[in-house]
Amino acid sequence: MRKDYQDKLYALLCDIWGYSETMFEEHKSCARMVEFLKEEGFEVQTPVADMDTAYVGVYGSGKPVICFLAEYDALHGMSQEADICKYSPLEEREQGHGCGHHLLGTGAIGAAMLYKDYLQENGISGTVKIVGCPAEEGGSGKAYLARAGFFDDADVALTWHPDNFHMVTTGSSQACIQAFFDFHGVSSHAAAAPHLGRSALDAVEIMDVGANYLREHIEPTERLHYAIVKTGGESPNVVQAEARVKYLIRSTSAKKVKALYERVCDVARGAAMITGTTVDIIFDEGLYDTLPNFALEDVLKESFLKIGIPEYTAEERAYAKAFKESFPLENALNNVPGAVIDIMALKDNIEESELCDIFVDRIHYEACEPGSTDVGDVSWVLPTAQISTACYSHGAGAHSWQWTGQGKSSIALKGAVLAAEVLADAAKSLTEKPELIEKAKAEFAKRMRGQKYECLIPADVKPHIYS
Ligand SMILES: [Zn+2]
Numbered sequence: 001m002r003k004d005y006q007d008k009l010y011a012l013l014c015d016i017w018g019y020s021e022t023m024f025e026e027h028k029s030c031a032r033m034v035e036f037l038k039e040e041g042f043e044v045q046t047p048v049a050d051m052d053t054a055y056v057g058v059y060g061s062g063k064p065v066i067c068f069l070a071e072y073d074a075l076h077g078m079s080q081e082a083d084i085c086k087y088s089p090l091e092e093r094e095q096g097h098g099c100g101h102h103l104l105g106t107g108a109i110g111a112a113m114l115y116k117d118y119l120q121e122n123g124i125s126g127t128v129k130i131v132g133c134p135a136e137e138g139g140s141g142k143a144y145l146a147r148a149g150f151f152d153d154a155d156v157a158l159t160w161h162p163d164n165f166h167m168v169t170t171g172s173s174q175a176c177i178q179a180f181f182d183f184h185g186v187s188s189h190a191a192a193a194p195h196l197g198r199s200a201l202d203a204v205e206i207m208d209v210g211a212n213y214l215r216e217h218i219e220p221t222e223r224l225h226y227a228i229v230k231t232g233g234e235s236p237n238v239v240q241a242e243a244r245v246k247y248l249i250r251s252t253s254a255k256k257v258k259a260l261y262e263r264v265c266d267v268a269r270g271a272a273m274i275t276g277t278t279v280d281i282i283f284d285e286g287l288y289d290t291l292p293n294f295a296l297e298d299v300l301k302e303s304f305l306k307i308g309i310p311e312y313t314a315e316e317r318a319y320a321k322a323f324k325e326s327f328p329l330e331n332a333l334n335n336v337p338g339a340v341i342d343i344m345a346l347k348d349n350i351e352e353s354e355l356c357d358i359f360v361d362r363i364h365y366e367a368c369e370p371g372s373t374d375v376g377d378v379s380w381v382l383p384t385a386q387i388s389t390a391c392y393s394h395g396a397g398a399h400s401w402q403w404t405g406q407g408k409s410s411i412a413l414k415g416a417v418l419a420a421e422v423l424a425d426a427a428k429s430l431t432e433k434p435e436l437i438e439k440a441k442a443e444f445a446k447r448m449r450g451q452k453y454e455c456l457i458p459a460d461v462k463p464h465i466y467s
């Protein structure tokens with residue numbers, strides 16, 4: 001990639017790292033990206049799909065229509081000084097880019113720029129759509145965009161995620177539903193008149209006990225997590241009249257997660273009945289599992305191998321070494337991606353090198369990896385595929401202070417630039433060989449088996465931040 005492009009992208013990612021805005025609050029990040037894209041000659045629409053911090057940038061016309069997905073939201077509790085290899089949160093803020101979405105969004109924009117240049121320089125028919133997707137962490141931004149039809153006219157979607165490894169993403173991710181359970185009881189003096197009280201906190205506790213028993217009778221790949229977000233107050237001598245628990249429910253498909261969600265709702269209703277309270281169930285968010293697309297994964301792999309792994313300098317290796325050593329090696333060796341063809345070579349690389357300097361080849365697979373992404377919703381609308389590039393040292397994984405701390409390093413920039421180059425090159429291949437798009441579409445149709453994407457989020461639920 002041209003040096004001036006790299007410089008511009010580096011300035012962009014540094015600014016977004018500095019803003020560190022969390023879900024649906026990405027106002028500065030969105031505005032910065034929108035301005036950037038306008039300067040680069042894209043026509044940009046914002047806000048879109050009821051989200052002030054979402055945007056769609058378009059260049060070109062006609063087929064194919066290729067979407068690149070950009071993210072830019074940060075996480076709570078992830079503040080960290082840059083380039084400091086010890087836990088050292090910045091005093092003025094608690095949010096940070098612990099998942100690398102400042103790189104993700106910037107790399108996707110880089111891909112859109114490179115593909116736009118290709119279309120322009122060759123006078124070729126084609127449309128590039130760069131979709132600014134807010135709130136990947138906890139807000140389902142892409143699900144709202146998918147629900148509003150922002151991917152309907154596109155042929156394929158390509159994206160990436162910063163990682164510890166250079167590889168093509170394969171397999172699926174979990175569908176999930178998040179909901180609040182608000183229990184309402186009656187307060188009273190806990191000693192003088194407990195018989196007059198009905199405890200909402202008891203209901204929450206009984207619901208959690210019920211859910212923990214339910215765990216025994218769900219599939220091993222399913223997950224239930226909860227957080228008590230309102231306990232009903234700090235006075236033990238008051239029967240707590242209001243309490244709230246938030247559940248995150250995951251399964252391997254949208255259909256299964258809906259069924260599991262209903263079982264959890266029954267547990268909540270049971271807890272209300274036992275305690276003489278009432279319960280309101282408030283749907284928060286829902287995401288689809290990811291439909292892989294092997295045909296697109298092959299295109300991405302070819303581009304990845306063509307472009308190759310970056311060279312790292314001695315300074316970069318020393319920098320990465322310090323971060324690698326801040327994390328137990330045993331844990332790094334225990335947290336490797338699935339379906340790697342030469343797992344011993346990868347483990348050797350983790351042991352011997354400071355950072356991933358090999359292409360991690362994987363077999364295609366469909367198994368569901370734990371965790372969820374709103375890329376899933378996009379993958380149910382059109383053929384979608386992703387890559388990962390190493391933006392961080394070996395060692396600590398996503399949502400760690402180490403990832404936040406390395407977010408502005410030259411290694412991170414190299415990862416974002418590599419992602420941009422690979423995605424743009426894959427887009428070029430798809431443009432030059434339309435049969436590749438047809439193959440991806442045929443596979444998509446086969447996987448859908450006549451099913452239709454119906455967003456898990458009920459139509460009356462708009463993008464929101466519930467406190
Ligand atoms: Zn994340």
Ligand SMILES: [Zn+2]
Nearest residue numbers: 099101136161
């Ligand atoms: Zn992420």
